[in-house]
Amino acid sequence: MRTPAIAVATTPPTPLARLLMPGDLLFIRVPARPFLEVAAATRSWTNHVGVVVETGRGEPLVAESTFPLARFTPLSRFVGRSVNRDVVAARMACAPRADQAHRLRAAAARRTGVLYDTGFNLHSRRQFCSRFVREVFDEALDIELGVVQTFEQLYACNADADLRFWNAWFLGRIPWARETVTPASLLESPLVELIFDKRTLRG
Secondary structure (H helix, E strand, O other): OOOOOOOOOOOOOOHHHHHOOOOOEEEEOOOOHHHHHHHHHHOOOOOEEEEEEEOOOOOOEEEEEOOOEEEEEEHHHHHHOOHHHOOEEEEEOOOOOHHHHHHHHHHHHOOOOOEEOOOOOOOOOOEOHHHHHHHHHHHHHOOOOOOOEEHHHHHHOOOOOOOHHHHHHOOOOOOOOOEEOOHHHHHOOOOEEEEEEHHHHOO
């Protein structure tokens, strides 16, 4: 399958760009209301995740499931969507070899163009960010990142959460038995370790 053509920026590499390798996970905080509610539900700073699939030519490319379609995005554009341009990077304890990195990119490419799932359903025909990254790693490397939870299990850990937004989002019928996976659970996975945190570099 042909991978999508991506315009590669020629801007000088940032400290993060120089550090990244294929397979690194990038976490940001998108300011749109539904994503802020995802962060609140998980008691986490992050509400969006992508995976680096290329670093060898120009600006690194990030594979992500975003609205409206899954795609490859230049690093600067990906980080530019985050509040204060903050970003956290994490890496597998054993970084992917060259052949594994190729499989990661191919698995991500097979998922580009898929519509975004605003219902965050792990079993729908659409995609959302943390499901996208989890399935790319599962297909390419047989590694399961993150924790699958039902909505009920997720909110059992956040009993004082305000559910008014989600009641409206799901038209008064929150699908409590629906399985999902969150960006926070990928960030908290024991299989990855933090390698960069822009939030600690401010001021």
